[in-house]
Amino acid sequence: MSDTHAQTVAYVRESFLEQAPPPERETGPIRWLRVNLFSNWFYAILTLLSIYVVYTLLSDFLPWLFNGVWNASDIRECREILQGATGGCFAVLAERWNQLLFGFSFPSDQYWRIVVAFLLFCIAAAPVLFAAVPRVLFVVTGLFPFVAYYLIWGGTILTPLAVLVGVVAGYFAYRRLVDQSFAMGLLGGVVAGLIVWWLAAFVPQDQPSFLALRPIPSRDLGGFALNLMLGVICVSLSLPFGILLALGRQSRLPIIKWICVVFIEFVRGVPLITLLFVANVVLAYFLPPGSNFDLILRVIIMITMFASAYIAEVIRGGLAALPRGQYEAADSLGLDYTQAMRLIILPQALKISIPGIVNVAVGLFKDTTLVSIISMFDLVGMIRGPILASTEWNGVYWELYGFAALLFFIVCYAISQYSQWLERQLNTEHR
Amino acid sequence: MSMTEERSVDQSAMKVSDEVAIEIKNMNKWYGTFHVLRDIDLTVMRGERIVICGPSGSGKSTLIRCINALEEHQKGSITVDGTVLSSDLKNIDRIRSEVGMCFQHFNLFPHLTILENCTLAPIWVRKTPKRDAEKTAMHFLEKVKIPDQANKYPGQLSGGQQQRVAIARSLCMRPRIMLFDEPTSALDPEMIKEVLDTMIELAEEGMTMICVTHEMGFARQVANRVIFMDQGQIVEQNEPEEFFKNPRSDRTKLFLSQILGH
Numbered sequence A: 001m002s003d004t005h006a007q008t009v010a011y012v013r014e015s016f017l018e019q020a021p022p023p024e025r026e027t028g029p030i031r032w033l034r035v036n037l038f039s040n041w042f043y044a045i046l047t048l049l050s051i052y053v054v055y056t057l058l059s060d061f062l063p064w065l066f067n068g069v070w071n072a073s074d075i076r077e078c079r080e081i082l083q084g085a086t087g088g089c090f091a092v093l094a095e096r097w098n099q100l101l102f103g104f105s106f107p108s109d110q111y112w113r114i115v116v117a118f119l120l121f122c123i124a125a126a127p128v129l130f131a132a133v134p135r136v137l138f139v140v141t142g143l144f145p146f147v148a149y150y151l152i153w154g155g156t157i158l159t160p161l162a163v164l165v166g167v168v169a170g171y172f173a174y175r176r177l178v179d180q181s182f183a184m185g186l187l188g189g190v191v192a193g194l195i196v197w198w199l200a201a202f203v204p205q206d207q208p209s210f211l212a213l214r215p216i217p218s219r220d221l222g223g224f225a226l227n228l229m230l231g232v233i234c235v236s237l238s239l240p241f242g243i244l245l246a247l248g249r250q251s252r253l254p255i256i257k258w259i260c261v262v263f264i265e266f267v268r269g270v271p272l273i274t275l276l277f278v279a280n281v282v283l284a285y286f287l288p289p290g291s292n293f294d295l296i297l298r299v300i301i302m303i304t305m306f307a308s309a310y311i312a313e314v315i316r317g318g319l320a321a322l323p324r325g326q327y328e329a330a331d332s333l334g335l336d337y338t339q340a341m342r343l344i345i346l347p348q349a350l351k352i353s354i355p356g357i358v359n360v361a362v363g364l365f366k367d368t369t370l371v372s373i374i375s376m377f378d379l380v381g382m383i384r385g386p387i388l389a390s391t392e393w394n395g396v397y398w399e400l401y402g403f404a405a406l407l408f409f410i411v412c413y414a415i416s417q418y419s420q421w422l423e424r425q426l427n428t429e430h431r
Numbered sequence B: 001m002s003m004t005e006e007r008s009v010d011q012s013a014m015k016v017s018d019e020v021a022i023e024i025k026n027m028n029k030w031y032g033t034f035h036v037l038r039d040i041d042l043t044v045m046r047g048e049r050i051v052i053c054g055p056s057g058s059g060k061s062t063l064i065r066c067i068n069a070l071e072e073h074q075k076g077s078i079t080v081d082g083t084v085l086s087s088d089l090k091n092i093d094r095i096r097s098e099v100g101m102c103f104q105h106f107n108l109f110p111h112l113t114i115l116e117n118c119t120l121a122p123i124w125v126r127k128t129p130k131r132d133a134e135k136t137a138m139h140f141l142e143k144v145k146i147p148d149q150a151n152k153y154p155g156q157l158s159g160g161q162q163q164r165v166a167i168a169r170s171l172c173m174r175p176r177i178m179l180f181d182e183p184t185s186a187l188d189p190e191m192i193k194e195v196l197d198t199m200i201e202l203a204e205e206g207m208t209m210i211c212v213t214h215e216m217g218f219a220r221q222v223a224n225r226v227i228f229m230d231q232g233q234i235v236e237q238n239e240p241e242e243f244f245k246n247p248r249s250d251r252t253k254l255f256l257s258q259i260l261g262h
Ligand SMILES: Nc1ncnc2c1ncn2[C@@H]1O[C@H](COP(=O)(O)OP(=O)(O)O)[C@@H](O)[C@H]1O
Pocket: B031, B034, B036, B054, B055, B056, B057, B058, B059, B060, B061, B062, B063
């Protein structure tokens, strides 16, 4: 029976075929090699070439890594120990790890404060990042900024406490008034907060040493701790500002819209390093002489501005990707603007924007090393300045920059893995 | 078209009262310079079931979207339940929470479960306690016959089920008027019936309804008035019996022959 014939007459299958394994040649490691590495002679050459390149790289790198010297007091001693053999001079890390992590003028008996702040940060971030973490931990998240300020900058506990009381007062005023209207609530909240702070401004002067930690001026902060601080603070500030800017850019009120557009386009058109120079030099001219406007604060403002403009654009993309029907459904149910945004639009738009936001966050975290150029001693600043300039370690480039790269890689890779996990998590909810 | 005719419709509760639900007077709307709606006059009594039909682009959607202020009108007046639609946001929000609306593409909130879709507006707009809102939601989900899907997400449901959830979601706000914008035209044929049945049940309970639809079987059984629109104007309106038997304008005849005559 020919095939064509089989199609033209009525046909019923009578015996069913058992499932059979694929042919030998089509399974196992042999097949994998053939398909992936040697499918034709061109790929075969490429494969061999790549193996050769990887081999030469590793044959230099592995001895350097495993033959390294961890115990020496300077680079000359390293060279003596190695006697011409390949090997890294990791002794610099062993000797200067504290400077790399905390900066060179941070008092060493106070390192614990930064460590505690970091551990607290991990606890505070947990409920934000993982839905499975008990919600009560949000208390830690709420208190963390105040505790962290107290731990890092020191001084009397009354200052952050007063700020905290002001925020709480503002929050309760907001809750009382928000039922009348959102604007009333916001205004009431701000006024209540300001009143408390104004009252509180009298207290710390009277009690400068009440439960005080040793005050640490901002210029003493440094090392990788400074990068982490700048990264965490700026990312968490720029997210809400970015959302506001993105919503403002969509606003029907022309003034708000244009302020947002001009801000975003201006900031995106200027390199971050220029903004940092402005923070460092130019702002000082505008501020009243003697005003105590911390350099770190200025840098935080600039980086936050920069990042929020980028995040705003990412979120705008997410907002644009939502079908109009979602806005209309929210409207037709009688939700007002704030409710529609908070409950319907933003949760979906932010979900779409996660990859973009993470991209900005990772970029921003790495960009915190730019502060080394305006003479702040972050991780890169420490390496470029005090360590490489010292007589002991002058010339140990690979080990130091490799270490810096490793630290940044660990953090950025973790962020990127987290975002992929989060996307999968949010997606499976739907199928 | 004939699918709905299997079901006999109980007319007993479908009474038109003499209370005005919606009054549209001399209403005009433009998109830019394009005159979409021209001199619309329409009074809807409480308990009426009105079907609007007409060719694509004739302004049917725009008309019912004006009734709950999803679109602004530029001239004339719209009064819903005695409240005049103006640009006053308070009025608009009040009217929207009294008027339910179902869309062609359902527009459920994909990031919320079916139950959350139904309880969201009662909780946030009506300030109903969560427990009560969930009870109401389950009541209406039972009514549209999908209580067992309450904890799924919209993406897991079929089109017909999604549209019934959308109806339940509107009903949870206890609206006095329901608007439907082609609720069945995005559905596969075998799902149209389940949605129409739900709408018939609503009509039987005396809900005031305005439906844009081309389901003429539904119009015959349920509507007490059929309106034909073309080029932004109401061309003809009549009781369904008369409308289908003796259409008066040529445009209506042409339209009906196209839609019914295969
Ligand atoms: N947002 C809009 N901007 C400009 N024109 C529109 C808009 N929405 C609808 N229109 C136009 O208005 C007319 C009526 O639209 P619509 O009410 O959706 O018609 P129907 O629902 O009867 O098919 C159509 O010609 C359409 O192109």
